[in-house]
Every structure is written in C-alpha cells, then in structure tokens.
Amino acid sequence: MQKVIKYVIFQTKWGYFGLAGTKSALCRTQLPGPEPKKIESQLLKNLPGAQFDETFFKILQERIAAYFEGSCVNFSPDIPVILDGFGCFSRDVLTACREIEFGQMITYAGLANKSGRPAASRAVGNALAKNPLPLIIPCHRVLRTDGKMGGFSAPGGISFKKKMLSLERKAIKA
Numbered sequence: 001m002q003k004v005i006k007y008v009i010f011q012t013k014w015g016y017f018g019l020a021g022t023k024s025a026l027c028r029t030q031l032p033g034p035e036p037k038k039i040e041s042q043l044l045k046n047l048p049g050a051q052f053d054e055t056f057f058k059i060l061q062e063r064i065a066a067y068f069e070g071s072c073v074n075f076s077p078d079i080p081v082i083l084d085g086f087g088c089f090s091r092d093v094l095t096a097c098r099e100i101e102f103g104q105m106i107t108y109a110g111l112a113n114k115s116g117r118p119a120a121s122r123a124v125g126n127a128l129a130k131n132p133l134p135l136i137i138p139c140h141r142v143l144r145t146d147g148k149m150g151g152f153s154a155p156g157g158i159s160f161k162k163k164m165l166s167l168e169r170k171a172i173k174a
Helices: 036-043 058-069 088-097 108-114 121-129 157-173
Strands: 006-012 015-021 026-033
Touching: 006 036, 006 058, 015 036, 015 058, 026 036, 088 108, 088 121, 108 121
Parallel strands: none
Antiparallel strands: 006 015, 015 026
16 A cells, blocks of 8 residues: 655745654655745655645654754754655665754764764765755765865755754854
8 A cells, every 4th residue: 555645735934844754753854945836846756646735743843943043952862754765774864864963064074973884974965965954954064084074965066054053053153
C-alpha cells in the first residue's frame, strides 16, 4: 500500500518554505525562496500525486518560521524523517548530521568520524549534497577542515549557507 504524500508551502521571513512527507514523517524540505510556485515545483519533483495540506506538520511550520525570525530553534532528531533510497553510509551521515545542535559547526572530517568512517570526508560531502531535508538535517553546519564553507547544493549556494550560520550566531549572542 502506497502512503499518501502531503505537502505545504508557507511563508517565513526569508521567503516561502516547503515541507513534504506522510502524515507521520517528513521526506523532503525546500529552503525558502521568493516564489512559492518555484518552491512547490522543486519540493514536489519526483513526488507525483502529493496533496496540499496547509495543516501539515503545523507545529513544525511555526518552529521553522521562528528560526528564520532569528530564534534559537533546534530541529532535534525526534522529528520523524523518511530516508528511503539512501544506502547505509549515507543514512549514517545524515543521522549523525541531525545531532549537530543550533549554532554548532563540525568539519566534514569530524562528521565522517561521528559516522564511524574517519577516512570518508569526501564521501560525507557527497552524502550531504543529496540531503533531502535541509534545515531539519542541518548540513549547513558542516564546514571544511580549513574552516572554509565547503559546498552547499541548496538554492542560493554558499551565500545562503553563510546567511544561515550568521543567523544562528546572532541568535546565540542575543
């Protein structure tokens, strides 16, 4: 039996954000952008038949909106997610990444170590590039060993990653 996929596009201070998943777990997020139709299109790529539901994960919508307002919001590992289609290594990386708390950062090498494969920094980067749940799985908090940003495959690229990290630093100082 195939599960019904629900989704919602909602406004944050940074633009429109998208969530998709089943009634009990998220399978995809889309970071904010100015055009709701574009966010919807990116969110629903390869999710045919998804049904709009403005109440989908309503409390999480409120927490995400608060995050982009500058509040300290930790999207803890207790938010249920679906990581179907990922191999064991990628699941381990994405799961370990979920443990990086608000305002904290780790290197690709550090995350490789946390994932149980200390020599796999490059593979960690490749797994994060396929992260279907940015923000919920906070891949923006992973940096190169030399302290530089590294990659960020979400729309907006590295400049968006920097902006998110800056938001978190300011929220912690406040």
